[in-house]
Amino acid sequence: MFFELKLKRDVILQPHELKSGMYLTGAVLSKLVEDLNLLKCTEEHGYYVAATTLESIGQGRIRSVTGSVVFAVEFNCLVFKPYKGEIVESVVSQITRTGFEARCGPFESLFVHQKMMEGFEFHEAQSPAFNTFKDSQGTEIQKDTVVRVKLIALRWDDRERTYRALATLNDDYMGPVQAFETGLDLNK
Amino acid sequence: MASTGGEEEDASELKLGEDFLKAKCLMNAEVALILEKKFxxxxQLSEDASSQFSQVFEKSLQYVKRFSRYQNPEAVKQVREVLSRNQLAEFEVCVIGNLCPETVEEAKALVPSIAKKDRMDDEQIEQMLADLATIKKYE
Structure with missing residues (x-):
């Protein structure tokens, strides 16, 4: 789910990055955006999508040894954080014998095990890109199919700086989303 | 780190973690409006703008553009009004706004918390879904 959070962060400018007046605000903001982009995601807040509004920039504090200046910045930030128990619409990215992987916006490590999709059977194609899961009614899951899934377990991967989730289709109203009337353009 | 007092976060019980209790939750359609404007x-400000957008930004924009049920900013506002009228939690509002359940049964399956503790009866849920369908129709 997407949230708008009020966050506080220390932004550090090196002496050569310092500017005066309004330009200083600009320098602090672009450094903040740069920092958030590098950070990508944390376990605490999820994926940092975009800083939206600036609340305040504190007085700069000079560090004695390096001469760099630290600014405490308060701002609002758009984040995406997945939750256990959450139901999302995801896009299938890869299909293997054991199950399929799907992505949901910035969150790209959703896995649905073949045991978590009752009624579906694996069909191997000549090229792995065309592997599918099919059920007896002819419903098909292939690459790029939109699937509504429920996240059942969530894990933070510190090395890759990302969340990983196990999801299931074995619940009411889960599964491939047919082109339904609600205005989703599934071919985009 | 993110858990509050060892309690596990769980969306179906609206346990979202300390920092997120007061945070504003956003529907895909609302996120799309914000990100498109920012984009x-x-x-306009710079020519090589594409280099300023992170992967997270680009993937989010791509996702919300595809998964927005409402495109018109006025409709998005109305959807939020309808949902807020029913004293739903922010998170519940957004799940319904994102997934657009069509029946009462589906709504209760997607947001189990709305039917708990007699918060909403079937009639109220039905009325809410009908209101949302109307907005969609005239968007």
């Missing part, structure tokens, strides 16, 4: 502004 346009930054593109």
């Amino acid at each position: 346009e502004t930054l593109q």
Whole structure:
């Protein structure tokens, strides 16, 4: 789910990055955006999508040894954080014998095990890109199919700086989303 | 780190963690409006704007554009009004706004918390879904 959070962060400018007046605000903001982009995601807040509004920039504090200046910045930030128990619409990215992987916006490590999709059977194609899961009614899951899934377990991967989730289709109203009337353009 | 007092976060019980209790939750359609505006502004400011957008930004924009049930900003506002009228939690509002359940049964399956503790009866849920369908129709 997407949230708008009020966050506080220390932004550090090196002496050569310092500017005066309004330009200083600009320098602090672009450094903040740069920092958030590098950070990508944390376990605490999820994926940092975009800083939206600036609340305040504190007085700069000079560090004695390096001469760099630290600014405490308060701002609002758009984040995406997945939750256990959450139901999302995801896009299938890869299909293997054991199950399929799907992505949901910035969150790209959703896995649905073949045991978590009752009624579906694996069909191997000549090229792995065309592997599918099919059920007896002819419903098909292939690459790029939109699937509504429920996240059942969530894990933070510190090395890759990302969340990983196990999801299931074995619940009411889960599964491939047919082109339904609600205005989703599934071919985009 | 993110858990509050060892309690596990769980969306179906609205346990979202300390920092997120007061946070504003956003529907895909609302996120799309914000990100598209930001994308346009930054593109006007500089020529090689594409380098300023992170992967997270680009993937989010791509996702919310595809998964927005409402495109018109006025409709998005109305959807939020309808949902807020029913004293739903922010998170519940957004799940319904994102997934657009069509029946009462589906709504209760997607947001189990709305039917708990007699918060909403079937009639109220039905009325809410009908209101949302109307907005969609006239968007």
